[in-house]
Structures are given as C-alpha cells and as structure tokens.
Amino acid sequence: METTYREAMRTAIREALLQDDRVFLMGEDVGAYGGCFAVSLGLFEEFGPERVRDTPLSESAFVGAGIGAALNGMRPIVEIMTVNFSLLALDQIVNNAATLLHMSGGQFNVPLVIRMTTGAGRQLGAQHSHSLEGWFAHVPGLRILTPATVEDARGMLWTALEDPDPVLIFEHGSLYNLSGELAEDAGPVDIHAAAVRREGGDVSLITYGGTLPLTLEAADRLAAEGIEAEVLDLRTLRPLDDAAILATVVKTHRAVVVDEGWRSGSLSAEISARITESAFYELDAPVARVCSAEVPIPYARDLELAALPSAERVVAAAREAVGGGG
Amino acid sequence: MERGKLVEWLVTPGDYVRRGDVMATVDTEKTVMEVESFEDGVIAELLAAPGETLAVGAPMARITPTPATVTATPVTAPAGIPVAQAEVEAEREHTTPSPGAGTPSATPPVRRLARGLGLDLTRITGTGRGGHVTRADVERAAARQRHDAGSVRPVRISPRARRLAGELGIDATTVAGTGPRGAVTGEDVLRAAREKEPADVDDRPGAPRGPGPVTAPAPAPPDTGQRATALRRRIGTLMSRSKKTIPHYYLGTTIDLQAAVAWMHAVNAQRSVSARLVPAALLLKACALAARQVPEVNGFYTEARFRPSQAVHLGVAVALREGGLVAPAIHDADTLTVDQLMERLRDVVTRARTGHLRRAEIADPTLTVTALGELGVDTVYGVIYPPQVALVGFGRVRERPWAQDGMLAVRQSVTATLSADHRVSDGLRGGCFLDLVDEMLQRPEDL
Amino acid sequence: MNEHEARAAVYAATSQVAPDVETQGLDDRSRLRQDLELDSLDFLALVEHLARHAGVDVPEGDYGRVGTVASLIAYVAEHA
Numbered sequence: 001m002e003t004t005y006r007e008a009m010r011t012a013i014r015e016a017l018l019q020d021d022r023v024f025l026m027g028e029d030v031g032a033y034g035g036c037f038a039v040s041l042g043l044f045e046e047f048g049p050e051r052v053r054d055t056p057l058s059e060s061a062f063v064g065a066g067i068g069a070a071l072n073g074m075r076p077i078v079e080i081m082t083v084n085f086s087l088l089a090l091d092q093i094v095n096n097a098a099t100l101l102h103m104s105g106g107q108f109n110v111p112l113v114i115r116m117t118t119g120a121g122r123q124l125g126a127q128h129s130h131s132l133e134g135w136f137a138h139v140p141g142l143r144i145l146t147p148a149t150v151e152d153a154r155g156m157l158w159t160a161l162e163d164p165d166p167v168l169i170f171e172h173g174s175l176y177n178l179s180g181e182l183a184e185d186a187g188p189v190d191i192h193a194a195a196v197r198r199e200g201g202d203v204s205l206i207t208y209g210g211t212l213p214l215t216l217e218a219a220d221r222l223a224a225e226g227i228e229a230e231v232l233d234l235r236t237l238r239p240l241d242d243a244a245i246l247a248t249v250v251k252t253h254r255a256v257v258v259d260e261g262w263r264s265g266s267l268s269a270e271i272s273a274r275i276t277e278s279a280f281y282e283l284d285a286p287v288a289r290v291c292s293a294e295v296p297i298p299y300a301r302d303l304e305l306a307a308l309p310s311a312e313r314v315v316a317a318a319r320e321a322v323g324g325g326g
Numbered sequence: 327m328e329r330g331k332l333v334e335w336l337v338t339p340g341d342y343v344r345r346g347d348v349m350a351t352v353d354t355e356k357t358v359m360e361v362e363s364f365e366d367g368v369i370a371e372l373l374a375a376p377g378e379t380l381a382v383g384a385p386m387a388r389i390t391p392t393p394a395t396v397t398a399t400p401v402t403a404p405a406g407i408p409v410a411q412a413e414v415e416a417e418r419e420h421t422t423p424s425p426g427a428g429t430p431s432a433t434p435p436v437r438r439l440a441r442g443l444g445l446d447l448t449r450i451t452g453t454g455r456g457g458h459v460t461r462a463d464v465e466r467a468a469a470r471q472r473h474d475a476g477s478v479r480p481v482r483i484s485p486r487a488r489r490l491a492g493e494l495g496i497d498a499t500t501v502a503g504t505g506p507r508g509a510v511t512g513e514d515v516l517r518a519a520r521e522k523e524p525a526d527v528d529d530r531p532g533a534p535r536g537p538g539p540v541t542a543p544a545p546a547p548p549d550t551g552q553r554a555t556a557l558r559r560r561i562g563t564l565m566s567r568s569k570k571t572i573p574h575y576y577l578g579t580t581i582d583l584q585a586a587v588a589w590m591h592a593v594n595a596q597r598s599v600s601a602r603l604v605p606a607a608l609l610l611k612a613c614a615l616a617a618r619q620v621p622e623v624n625g626f627y628t629e630a631r632f633r634p635s636q637a638v639h640l641g642v643a644v645a646l647r648e649g650g651l652v653a654p655a656i657h658d659a660d661t662l663t664v665d666q667l668m669e670r671l672r673d674v675v676t677r678a679r680t681g682h683l684r685r686a687e688i689a690d691p692t693l694t695v696t697a698l699g700e701l702g703v704d705t706v707y708g709v710i711y712p713p714q715v716a717l718v719g720f721g722r723v724r725e726r727p728w729a730q731d732g733m734l735a736v737r738q739s740v741t742a743t744l745s746a747d748h749r750v751s752d753g754l755r756g757g758c759f760l761d762l763v764d765e766m767l768q769r770p771e772d773l
Numbered sequence: 774m775n776e777h778e779a780r781a782a783v784y785a786a787t788s789q790v791a792p793d794v795e796t797q798g799l800d801d802r803s804r805l806r807q808d809l810e811l812d813s814l815d816f817l818a819l820v821e822h823l824a825r826h827a828g829v830d831v832p833e834g835d836y837g838r839v840g841t842v843a844s845l846i847a848y849v850a851e852h853a
Binding site: 253280282283286322323 | 513
C-alpha cells in the first residue's frame with residue numbers, strides 16, 4: 001500500500017485513539033484546523049473536542065497539563081508545533097516529565113508522548129527550522145525517537161504509548177510528504193534498535209530522521225564510484241543502540257556521522273566519542289561528521305541549502321574517509 | 327578459510343571460460359583447491375599474481391561478457407593511481423620556489439595570518455600588484471612549508487593499522503598508505519603481511535625484497551615440509567580457537583557392527599574391487615541420517631546463536647600423508663545411497679590428497695566425521711571445527727567380546743564418540759544422536 | 774607370476790596409492806596399515822590397482838592374509 005509519512009502518522013494516532021480510550025491528542029491547532037502540518041486532519045471530526053483538543057498558545061501550560069494527565073492515568077499525545085517552540089516547555093519536559101519517576105523514588109511514571117516537528121529545508125526561517133533533538137537526547141529519563149521511514153511513522157507511536165515513561169517523537173518536516181510502500185498489516189515497531197538501511201563494507205554512514213534520505217542518496221552515488229557504504233538509521237537517539245554502531249564500525253572501519261544539528265556539543269559529537277571509546281582500534285580513518293553550518297538556519301533558499309547537510313557533502317566526507325578524496 | 331595463496335593460473339587473458347570452469351588453483355589454510363568461474367565470459371584481466379595471498383572474496387580476475395567488450399572497454403588501472411599522480415604534479419607546481427626579492431607589502435590581516443602560521447613575510451614572494459603579498463601567497467607558502475616538512479614524513483597510521491601491525495609483527499612505518507591523506511590503513515598492513523609471507527621457495531635468507539625492512543626470512547624448508555608446517559600452524563590456530571570458544575562435551579558408546587559388517591561382506595563378495603564398500607561409508611550414512619533427526623548437531627554457531635542447517639553436508643576428516651588433515655564436505659550426504667556415498671567418499675578423499683578440492687567442499691560441512699581409528703585406536707575424542715557444533719568420531723572396527731542375552735560372544739564393533747557444543751545441545755540430545763546411529767547400523771540394508 | 778614380477782606390481786601399486794613411500798629398500802616386513810599408514814580407502818585403492826594392472830583379485834575375505842608387504846607379494850605371486 002502506497003502511503004505518505006504524514007498519513008502513516010495520522011493512521012497511528014487514529015489507531016491509538018480507537019484502541020485505548022485513555023489516549024487523547026492535544027496541541028496548538030490540532031483540532032479544528034487539522035494540525036499545522038495536517039497530521040491530525042479529520043481526527044477532530046471523528047473523535048470530537050474531548051479527545052482531540054486545541055490548546056492555548058502556551059507550550060508550558062499544555063505540556064504541563066499533559067504531564068498531569070499522564071500522572072493521573074491518561075495516555076496523552078501532546079503535539080508541539082516545532083522543536084523551537086518546545087523550548088517554552090523545557091522546564092516541564094526536563095524538570096518534571098523526565099525527573100518525576102526518579103524523584104518520587106519510583107512511585108510515579110509519566111506515560112506521556114510528545115510529538116514535534118524538527119528540522120529545516122522548507123524556508124521557514126530560524127524560528128521554525130532548528131534541530132534540537134540532540135539536546136533532548138542529553139537528558140536521562142526521556143526516550144527520544146526519530147522515525148525516518150513510513151514504517152516507523154506508522155509503528156513507533158503505539159510502542160511509545162506503551163512505554164511507562166516520557167517519550168519524545170521528532171518528526172522531520174521534510175519527511176511528511178515522503179511516500180513509501182507500507183504493508184497492509186503494518187503495526188507497532190520496536191523503539192530500541194537502530195536499523196541498517198543499506199549494507200556495505202567500505203564506510204558506515206550513521207544518521208537518523210530527516211537526513212536519512214540524503215544519506216541513502218549519497219550511498220547510491222558512492223556505489224557508482226565503487227564505494228559500498230553501509231547506512232545505519234539510529235531510529236532512537238536515547239538510549240543509543242551502541243551495539244549497532246559498534247557493529248557497523250567494526251565491519252567497515254570508517255564512519256561518517258550525518259546530523260542536521262549543529263556540530264558543537266551535538267549528538268554527532270556523542271556518537272563520534274562513543275566510536276572512539278569502543279572501537280578506536282578498529283578505525284582506519286578519523287570519524288567524520290556532516291552537520292549544519294553553525295548559524296541560525298537562514299531563510300533565503302540558497303543560504304538555507306548551503307547551511308544544511310547534503311548528499312554531496314556526505315559523498316565527499318565518505319570519499320575522504322576511504323582515502324579517495326586526497 | 328579466510329585467505330588463500332594463488333598457486334597458478336590455468337587461464338590467460340583472452341581465454342573464454344564457462345561457468346564452472348576451473349581457472350586457478352589456490353593454496354588455502356587447509357589444502358590446495360580449484361577456483362571455478364562463476365560466470366560465462368572472457369578473461370579480460372588477471373588481478374592477482376601467483377604467489378600472492380588473497381582474502382576470500384578479493385577480486386582475482388575480471389571477466390567480461392563477450393569478446394567485443396574486451397576491446398571496447400580498455401583495461402583500466404585501479405582508480406586512484408592516476409589521480410594521485412596528477413595531484414603530486416599539481417603540488418609540485420604549487421610549490422616551485424619562486425625566487426623573490428624586495429620589501430613585501432601586505433595588509434594587516436595577511437600579516438597576522440603569516441605571523442600565526444610562523445611564516446617570515448620577507449621570504450614570501452608577492453604576486454599581487456606591485457609585489458603585494460596576498461592571502462593566497464601566504465597560504466601557498468604555508469602549504470609549501472608543510473610539504474617540505476613532509477620530507478621527514480610523519481607517517482599516518484590508523485589505530486586499526488597500528489593494532490594489526492603489532493599483532494602481525496609488521497613495521498607499519500614502512501608500509502605504503504592508501505587511506506585518507508596517505509594514512510596506513512588496516513588493509514595496507516594486511517597486504518604487507520601477505521607480501522611478507524614467504525611467497526615461494528625462491529625466497530633466500532637475507533635477500534631483501536622491496537622497500538620493506540631487511541629482516542631475514544626463515545630458511546625455506548623443502549616445499550612439502552613447508553606446506554606441512556604451514557598446515558600444522560593453521561590447524562593449531564583453528565583448533566585453539568575451537569577449544570577456547572566452544573564448551574565441548576563428550577559422549578561415547580560402543581556399537582555392535584556384526585550385522586553391518588556381515589552385510590557389507592555379503593555385498594562386496596558380489597562386486598568387483600572398484601565397487602566395494604568400506605565400513606566408513608556405512609558409518610557416514612548412519613551419521614547423516616541421524617543428523618537429520620537431531621538438528622542440534624548439524625549447523626553453525628555464528629554471531630552468538632546457532633543456525634541449524636536443513637542440508638546435511640558431512641565433513642570427512644582426511645589425514646594427509648605429509649601430515650595434517652583436511653575435512654572436505656560430502657554434500658547432502660543424507661540423500662545419497664550408500665553406493666553413491668562410497669563413490670563420493672573415494673572421490674573426495676582422492677582429491678583431498680592430490681590437492682584438488684573445490685571451494686564449496688572446504689567451506690561448508692555442517693557436521694564432521696572422523697574415522698581416524700582405522701589405523702588402530704579404539705576411541706577418538708575430536709575437537710569441533712568452528713563454526714560447526716559437533717564432531718563424530720569412530721574408532722577401529724574390530725572384533726571385541728560382546729555380552730548379549732546372558733551370553734558372551736565375539737562380534738565386530740566400533741566405539742562411536744560425539745564431541746558437541748554445549749551452547750547448542752545437552753548430553754541428552756547428543757545421546758539421542760549416538761543412539762540413532764547405533765539403531766541405523768543394526769539395519770544396514772535400510773541405509 | 775614370479776616373485777620378482779609380483780614385487781614390481783606391489784611396488785607400483787604402493788607408489789600409486791602412497792607416493793611418499795620409498796619402495797626402494799622397503800622393508801618386506803612393513804605392515805600396510807600400521808607402518809605404511811594406509812587407511813581402508815588407500816587399501817581399497819591398492820587392491821583395485823593390483824586387480825587392474827596385475828590381474829589379481831583380492832577378495833575381502835582374504836584381506837587378513839595380506840597385512841604386510843611380504844605377504845602381499847606372496848599373495849600376488851600365487852594368484853596372478
């Protein structure tokens with residue numbers, strides 16, 4: 001069945017609403033308007049204003065409300081329009097959702113799912129285009145998911161709702177229109193393991209979320225040059241699947257980390273560090289990184305493209321790692 | 327098997343080969359075997375020379391589909407070499423020192439850049455208007471300085487290469503690097519190690535070869551002796567790995583072979599010598615059938631889990647007369663009749679001893695059987711061939727006192743042992759296997 | 774077949790089956806299995822070679838009578 005990432009996500013939310021009456025969706029414009037990115041289109045009409053709730057423009061208030069509902073037995077899905085706006089709810093996410101289980105001595109789980117859009121590439125300017133999932137992946141107590149395929153868009157939500165602790169799902173804005181083949185019986189998927197999206201023996205391209213498509217494109221181009229790249233989709237940024245990262249590096253001896261976040265203090269830095277910690281003696285080249293330029297993401301089309309990781313840059317980094325780039 | 331040494335090419339460029347044709351012989355860890363073509367086509371290029379050691383999967387030759395393409399597609403040298411040369415030329419051009427003179431003028435940022443790079447502005451020739459030193463001039467000078475420093479070239483060695491060099495006793499600083507910026511990679515070290523191995527008996531002690539370190543290679547023993555030594559070392563490596571990683575357990579039972587031997591004698595009496603059976607054929611067939619019913623002894627243990635095999639490819643341990651042993655496979659032994667199995671056994675043993683095994687035969691036995699006891703001993707406690715999970719041993723078939731139904735008799739019997747991997751099976755299942763072998767040998771006509 | 778011819782036939786068969794065995798100066802008392810290390814398949818090949826080239830069929834029942842080089846030579850001389 002041909003579907004899009006957006007439709008797969010909507011199917012997942014709809015299924016959750018149908019299967020468990022403790023589940024409800026809330027966020028800015030998720031109801032009558034159908035969601036800023038049209039993910040929840042039609043759900044308000046189907047499930048009514050009690051279960052698909054429009055909220056005031058106060059991330060702190062509605063994320064806090066979500067935490068309260070979760071503490072009281074509900075299974076809320078909170079949508080934050082973009083990751084930039086999630087910063088207004090940082091206190092609720094980091095100081096409350098992530099810590100309550102720990103601070104209550106294990107008495108209170110917070111079974112909350114927060115979905116938000118992340119990433120650039122659509123000329124939405126620096127207010128809406130940043131990739132801050134790496135920040136959240138810093139925080140113990142949170143699980144961070146980055147679905148990058150229609151299967152994961154379809155399947156990660158239900159598994160996240162089953163998790164007794166807070167789970168954040170980052171949906172890259174450029175993926176919503178991604179179409180792909182989805183099995184008729186597609187359902188929940190695991191949310192702990194990374195996935196090899198392409199096998200290869202010469203260099204590992206490690207990525208997640210919005211940069212998976214360009215990384216796969218880079219792998220195609222490299223194959224045309226005789227370089228077989230393995231593409232690892234991390235899927236879950238916290239906790240990281242160390243075994244999968246190690247396995248691919250042990251196989252290829254070279255790694256390029258592709259991350260739309262900024263390079264300094266980033267998730268790519270973390271992955272690079274883990275590779276050198278656990279696989280240093282397997283490396284044949286320095287771990288390379290392809291990240292966004294360290295500027296607020298520009299609005300102008302050409303500048304925005306210049307700031308973001310591209311297949312060309314991944315190809316160049318991979319060539320360099322295998323020794324073909326001079 | 328991880329690598330093999332190319333012994334000889336049986337084809338030359340321009341030869342037409344069909345899928346399955348033997349193209350070369352390769353000396354592997356265990357034996358010499360033939361390499362077959364996987365394709366129909368024309369040999370366009372041989373990529374390896376006799377004496378070269380190659381990893382499994384390394385390209386050996388290029389085969390093109392039709393003669394037309396041989397002329398249409400010129401044989402290209404490995405990419406990278408022309409590129410690298412071009413780059414060296416370019417660099418030379420860059421760094422050709424241009425005699426310079428005069429007081430340089432430069433903007434403050436350029437001066438600061440030069441100072442930061444530790445460059446003397448008066449030694450930099452300006453190419454700007456009026457001999458003005460530009461940023462580009464400074465950057466070129468910096469590049470030149472780095473290049474000059476390259477004459478006492480700091481060798482880049484990857485962490486993996488450094489580790490492998492240590493393990494293999496290679497001086498990594500003498501290895502030519504192919505990695506990023508000329509770094510020595512693990513592959514480079516492995517290649518150097520392969521080249522360092524005595525390539526053939528022409529290696530004379532003390533004869534330095536290439537730019538490598540001048541270390542006297544070990545005196546070359548005669549060819550068979552050398553091969554036997556190498557084989558012994560490889561068996562040692564393999565068996566050490568087995569004993570280190572596989573928790574073996576051992577079971578043994580004595581099997582009454584009176585019926586089987588009598589049946590075999592009766593059959594052989596009717597036959598010419600070339601069609602006669604030996605007891606090993608019956609023992610192998612019984613093992614193959616039993617393995618089908620006890621899958622825990624038949625398959626591979628890899629990546630921390632057991633992968634049972636649907637097919638039963640019996641490895642037959644064959645002692646080589648110059649020492650050492652190989653265990654080539656008789657494929658799908660469970661589906662062969664005893665006569666077919668006997669024929670395959672003779673064929674594979676003959677070829678193992680003359681060094682003409684095929685790759686698949688070496689690579690994929692799912693269970694090995696040894697009948698070493700033929701030459702006298704009663705019991706064999708075998709070491710499992712990793713990644714297999716069991717080994718069946720048969721001692722000498724001979725007459726023994728046999729107690730049955732309150733009577734003592736003299737009967738033909740054999741001691742069968744099973745060495746099995748405790749990660750995969752327990753004694754109970756292992757015992758089932760030996761029981762089944764016993765049971766089947768009581769009805770030789772049904773084998 | 775006289776003893777000389779039988780010896781030549783046995784040596785030829787032995788060299789075929791076990792090329793490493795030096796037949797010149799071979800001790801007649803050598804045992805085929807224990808000393809020359811012929812296994813059952815080698816032995817079968819030896820017997821087959823003798824059948825084909827010397828015309829001597831050694832039936833399985835007689836295997837026990839030909840355990841050494843000397844006894845095999847004698848057997849061939851007698852049956853050829």
